[in-house]
Amino acid sequence: MITVYTTGSGCVQCRMTKQVMTSAGLExxxxxxxxxxxxxxxxxxxxxxxxxxxxxxxVDENDHWSGFRPDLIDRLAQRLGQRHG
Structure with a gap:
């Protein structure tokens, strides 16, 4: 299970990360x-x-990052088969 640790609704990078992950079909x-x-x-x-x-x-003990990283979200979605192309 992927976990997104945030600092609440005032965090723009947090909101954007969750939005891109949701758009990519990642739970x-x-x-x-x-x-x-x-x-x-x-x-x-x-x-x-x-x-x-x-x-x-x-993502797991070896795959984690900090900040808004749409490149890493896209890589993860491709790896998990959620987004193609």
Missing amino acids: FADVDLTDPVNAVARDYVTDDLGYSQAPVVV
């Missing part, structure tokens, strides 16, 4: 790191993965 879980209930997720993103900028997209 994902959306985790708002500003919600106190997600403190463990926030620690995972910052301490374990080392990111300090949202959004953070995690």
Whole structure:
């Protein structure tokens, strides 16, 4: 399961990432790191993965990135067979 860690609706890059992923047919879980209930997720993103900028997209333990990266979203969609051409 792909997870997109965001910093809420005010984050333009987060909104754009989710929009492009949805358009590409990719399903994902959306985790708002500003919600106190997600403190463990926030620690995972910052301490374990080392990111300090949202959004953070995690496909698996070896495939993750930070920021709005339509190139990587497209690559992922092609790899998963969601987008052709």
